[in-house]
Amino acid sequence: MFTPTVSSEQRRELATRLTSFLSHYKHLTDSYIIEFFTQDLWHTLPVSWQPALQNLSYPQVAELLLEPAHGDRRYPSVWPLSLLAFRATAHALAFPRGCRQERRTRPEEFTENRSQSSLLGHIxxxxxxxxxxxxxxxxxxxxxxxxxxxxxxxxxxxxxxxxxxxxxxxxxxxxxxxxxxxxxxxxxxxxxxxxxxxxxxxxxxxxxxxxxxxxxxxxxxxxxxxxxxxxxxxxxxxxxxxxxxxxxxxxxxxxxxxxxxxxxxxxxxxxxxxxxxxxxxGSTESCxxxxxxxxxxxxxxxxxxxxxxxxxxxxxxxxxxxxxxxxxxxxxxxxxxxxxxxxxxITTKENPTPPGLVAPPAPATPGPExxxxxxxxxxxxxxxGLPGHNLSYKAREGACHAVEDYIQRLREESELLKTHCYRATLETFIRDTRPDLRRAGVQTIKKAHLLPFTEYCRLGLARVGLSPELPLDPERVEALLKQQGRVVVYFSLALLLAPVVETLMxxxxxxxxxxxxxxxxxxxxxxxxxxxxxxxxxxxxxx
Structure with missing residues (x-):
């Protein structure tokens, strides 16, 4: 029933290709989208990529970047070969995640009732x-x-x-x-x-x-x-x-x-x-x-x-x-x-205790126990033993993201897409006031996408111990928020690598x-x- 479909040599070869590919694009997997402006992440992309990506609509980002290749694609401009190769390699190296059907977010067993599986008994x-x-x-x-x-x-x-x-x-x-x-x-x-x-x-x-x-x-x-x-x-x-x-x-x-x-x-x-x-x-002979x-x-x-x-x-x-x-x-x-x-x-040799976790106590007596x-x-x-096999905390965290859910947001041009740009803009004002306060834990602000940025910023500043009345330059706020499309594209490039990281692990x-x-x-x-x-x-x- 469960038989191997690839040889051990093929698996080792795939691992070698994965580590080589991921180490080359480490700047994407290890980047934090909240630092989009403070680290000028857009300009860390290859110069030839930037004009090809900056004017994409959200549905185009979903189709041209995150969706696996199917049929003919319509490109709004000529893409550089390096970008085409990046996208194709990422999809080719990742294990297939199963069927992705458009406009459907629930399996067929929930067609009749969105909250009850038709294949599972009510008990x-x-x-x-x-x-x-x-x-x-x-x-x-x-x-x-x-x-x-x-x-x-x-x-x-x-x-x-x-x-x-x-x-x-x-x-x-x-x-x-x-x-x-x-x-x-x-x-x-x-x-x-x-x-x-x-x-x-x-x-x-x-x-x-x-x-x-x-x-x-x-x-x-x-x-x-x-x-x-x-x-x-x-x-x-x-x-x-x-x-x-x-x-x-x-x-x-x-x-x-x-x-x-x-x-x-x-x-x-x-x-x-x-x-x-x-x-x-009444037998007890079995296991x-x-x-x-x-x-x-x-x-x-x-x-x-x-x-x-x-x-x-x-x-x-x-x-x-x-x-x-x-x-x-x-x-x-x-x-x-x-x-x-x-x-x-997950613990690694480089980071034996992930952020926010307490190291487990070591056994009192080393040995067979x-x-x-x-x-x-x-x-x-x-x-x-492979060079470049290391995966950072950020890369592994990114591998937990729901790619299909983000694709759906892009297709629908959801208001939720503005959240990353809001947080990246907030980060610039936090750093202006407290340069030492990096990646502060703002946590989730409820229904942030429905708030005007000034209200979002007020709530966020208070959560990191800064004055909610911090004056904001309206022109600067507007200039940063106008770059929401770039923020979405950059996040999508990093998200494209998430299944590749998961595949390697x-x-x-x-x-x-x-x-x-x-x-x-x-x-x-x-x-x-x-x-x-x-x-x-x-x-x-x-x-």
Whole structure:
């Protein structure tokens, strides 16, 4: 089912081309759009590019820069070959993100109701936003396929949040799930939602024939409160999952509820026949540990830790890299689905602690319990050895932007496009008053695009500790705001490189797996118009 489509040599060659290309355009990926005026970013572009780009309409920016090539293009002027090559290379090097359809921002499953997926049962839609409904259904079905292929019915969901994916895997697809989440309040919420779903399922069961073959045994997911330390070993991770003290007040894994059907209305699903037979016969011979209160048996029990599949939906920062390392090193993890997120929070050798984050505490005693000098990027030895492989915090932050969403704004010539120019103009007045105050955190000003600049500026100055009554030169303000088109074009050039940066980081993870004897595939599983971080890294260990 999941077979490699390119050779290891091809992946290494692509990584080499990516690092070479990105290092050449580092001035774009590392630039801050709020410094457009203070750093005169427009004039850092090649001189031949400037006249070709400065008079583009917003729909033209979308079509000629950000959209992949399709059919004939109508250029308002002759573009230099270097600009054409830049655009073509950026699109060619980035992994295809899936279908981009014009004038559509939601998948077809939301055609009838914008807030409810027609493919997901109503019990899994409660408390769940449309984007998450789309994600948990698609990822859940993929995880189930991995479980079927590996003959393993156990899943560990890391960074489970409110447990939406966990519930679908457990109650919807009949898998035995342990969920681990660092935020105790989210764990408590997940447990409460589990109880609500159980009540609904019991009502559903009463409407059906008790002797129907659709009724099978099922168990609640197990929730563990805990932070997955990226510097800890897989043995520590297993013990963390096994910790009885980490379980919230929900029903433990060993608690059996009345029989009910794994319920996926409107969407057919395959059942694990072997698991059903064992469940009906009361067998505990399989890898399902429902009759045991902990995941990991002690060393004195004689039993090994049962195998399981790891999954992480938008695991933030280093968490995705940590899960991949546990997958490679832990003999009990037979498969993984990994969806990354928040690339700027990934640690690197140059920046071991990203801005605004506190470095995690190092293990008290180095040794088998700890992993030393391992960062979120690069993971592979190959990429680490390539010249120019370094990715700055800004480059990784840019890779998290929603390209499709910005394309839609350009097509619609949205008022939201003025926000970057507003912030860049505000930065000039901040620097005039406080030259030492660089890239101050103004944060989001609500509905900024609907405000006149003077009001926006007043609110922004107050947020950085400056007088809101700072006098503004009206002519200068007008001259800067007139350059909004240039600001949009420059931001679009940098945004064109965002998928290229993401490709390099994901490719690095695939090469890391290859170096450890595991093949993988990158699947654009989610609709990119709906879920910008739509790639799922899928891997199974060789038998």
């Amino acid at each position: 899994f839609r409660k408390h769940v936003k449309p984007k998450k409904q789309h994600e948990i259904r698609r990822l859940g079905m993929l995880v189930k396929r991995l479980c079927d292929q590996t003959e393993c019915s156990r899943v560990v969901d890391v960074g489970s949040g409110q447990g939406h994916l966990t519930r679908f895997l457990s109650f919807g697809l009949g898998l035995s799930v342990t969920a681990i989440e660092a935020d105790g309040s989210l764990v408590a919420m997940a447990t409460r939602f589990d109880e609500q779903l159980l009540w609904v399922l019991e009502k559903e069961k009463q409407k059906k024939n008790p002797s129907s073959e659709l009724a099978v045994s099922q168990f609640s997911p197990r929730h563990v409160t805990g932070w997955v330390n990226p510097k800890a070993s897989w043995e520590v991770f297993i013990e963390q999952l096994s910790s009885v003290h980490g379980v919230c007040d929900g029903p433990p894994w060993g608690s059996k509820h009345q029989a009910f059907q794994p319920w996926v209305p409107r969407s057919p699903s395959r059942r694990d026949t072997r698991s059903q037979e064992q469940a009906s016969a 399902c540990p429902c009759d045991r209160p902990v995941l990991h048996e002690s060393a004195h029990s004689g039993d090994r830790c049962p195998d399981f599949v790891l999954t992480g939906l938008h695991a933030c920062g280093d968490l995705s890299a940590t899960l991949l390392r546990h997958f490679v090193k832990c003999p009990h993890v037979c498969g993984i689905t990994s969806v990354g997120c928040c690339y700027m929070k 700890s992993v030393q000098a391992e960062f979120g990027y690069p993971m592979s030895s190959w990429v680490q 994901l490719l690095d993870r695939m090469i890391y797996l290859q170096e450890n004897g595991v093949e993988s595939q990158l699947v654009p599983l989610f609709d990119p118009n709906f879920s910008p971080r739509n790639f799922v890294l899928v891997a199974l260990k060789p038998r």
